[in-house]
Amino acid sequence: MKANNNQTWAKDPWSVKELAAIVFLAFLLVPWLVEVKLYAFLEKWFGNSLYAGTLMGFILSIVYMASLYLIALYPHKAGWSEVGLRSFPRKYWSAILLWSAAILALGTAMLFLMTLLGGGYENSKTDSLQSHASVLGILIAVAAAGVISPIYEEILYRGFLYRWFRTRFGAGWALFISSSLFTIAHIPTYNTLPLNFASGLIFAWTYEKTRSVVPGIIVHGLTNTVAVLLTAFA
Numbered sequence: 001m002k003a004n005n006n007q008t009w010a011k012d013p014w015s016v017k018e019l020a021a022i023v024f025l026a027f028l029l030v031p032w033l034v035e036v037k038l039y040a041f042l043e044k045w046f047g048n049s050l051y052a053g054t055l056m057g058f059i060l061s062i063v064y065m066a067s068l069y070l071i072a073l074y075p076h077k078a079g080w081s082e083v084g085l086r087s088f089p090r091k092y093w094s095a096i097l098l099w100s101a102a103i104l105a106l107g108t109a110m111l112f113l114m115t116l117l118g119g120g121y122e123n124s125k126t127d128s129l130q131s132h133a134s135v136l137g138i139l140i141a142v143a144a145a146g147v148i149s150p151i152y153e154e155i156l157y158r159g160f161l162y163r164w165f166r167t168r169f170g171a172g173w174a175l176f177i178s179s180s181l182f183t184i185a186h187i188p189t190y191n192t193l194p195l196n197f198a199s200g201l202i203f204a205w206t207y208e209k210t211r212s213v214v215p216g217i218i219v220h221g222l223t224n225t226v227a228v229l230l231t232a233f234a
Contacts, residue, residue, distance in 0.1 A: 009167050013076040019164050021071050026064065026156065027185065034060055050137055054144040061152035068160060083159030084213035092206075096215050099202050103223045107195050114191060141228045150220035154203060154213040157182045162204045175204050199223070 034056060042052035073082060157178055166174035179200030186196045203216035 009163070011167050012082070012163055013078060014072055014160075014164060018072050019161075022068065022156075022160060023181075025067050025071075027181075030060065030063055030067075034063060050140060054140050054148075057144045057148050061148050064152050064156050068156060072160060080155075083155050083163070084207055084211065085155065085159070086212045086214070088210040088212040088215050092210055092215055095206070095209070096218050099206060100219050100222045103195075103199050103202060103219065104226060106198055107223070107227065110195050138228065138232045141232070142225050145228050146221045146225035150217045150224060153182070154207075154216040154220060157185075157200070158204050158207040158216055159213045162207055166208070171208055175201055175208070178204050 038059065039052055039056045042055055043049055046052050046055075068083065073079065076082075161181060162174050162178040165177045169177075179197050182200035182203075183193050183197040186192060199220070203220055206215040206219060207213055
C-alpha cells in the first residue's frame with residue numbers, strides 16, 4: 001500500500017471552521033448526548049442493550065449526516081458527491097473482495113494473538129449480541145453493524161475527514177490522521193482498537209484509489225456482518 005502524495009485531488013470548499021465544528025460534534029457533544037445520556041435512557045426503556053444500541057446507532061447516523069449536510073454541504077451549495085457518494089469503477093470489485101478478506105484475516109490473527117496473551121474478544125458489544133442471540137437479535141445487529149454504521153462512518157471519516165486532510169497534507173498524513181480519529185471513536189472497546197486502526201487505513205485507501213466512499217462502505221459492511229455472525233454463533 002503506497003500512498004501517492006502527488007496524485008491531484010480537487011480542493012474541498014471547507015475551512016478549519018467546518019473541521020472544528022464536525023470534530024466537536026463527533027468527538028464531544030454527540031457522544032455525550034447520544035452515546036451516554038440517550039443510550040442510558042433507551043437501555044432502561046427497552047430493558048435490552050441490543051435494541052438500545054441499534055436505535056442509538058440509527059439516531060447517530062441521522063445526527064451525523066444532518067450535521068455534515070448543514071455544516072459542510074448546504075452552506076457551500078455542495079452535494080453528497082463532495083463527500084464521496086459517487087460511483088466507482090467496476091474493475092475495483094476484485095479489490096473490494098481482497099480488502100474484505102484481508103480485514104477478516106487480520107481480525108482472526110489478532111483474536112488468536114489476544115487468546116495467546118490471555119485476553120479475549122469479548123466487550124460490551126459482543127456481550128450484548130450473545131445475550132440476545134435470537135434470529136431477530138441477529139438481524140437487528142446485522143442492520144446496525146453491517147448497514148447503518150458503515151454508511152455514516154465512511155461518509156464522515158473518509159468522505160469528510162480524510163478528504164479535508166488529504167487536500168492539505170497529502171495521502172500519508174490523511175491516512176494516519178483519519179484512521180487515528182476513527183480508532184479514537186471506537187473507545188472504550190479497547191480490544192478492537194488495533195483492528196479499527198488497520199481497517200481505517202484500508203477504508204481510506206479505497207477512497208484514495210476510487211474517490212468514492214462506496215467501496216469502503218461495502219468492505220466495512222461485509223466485514224462487520226461476518227463479525228456479527230461469527231460472534232452470534234460462537
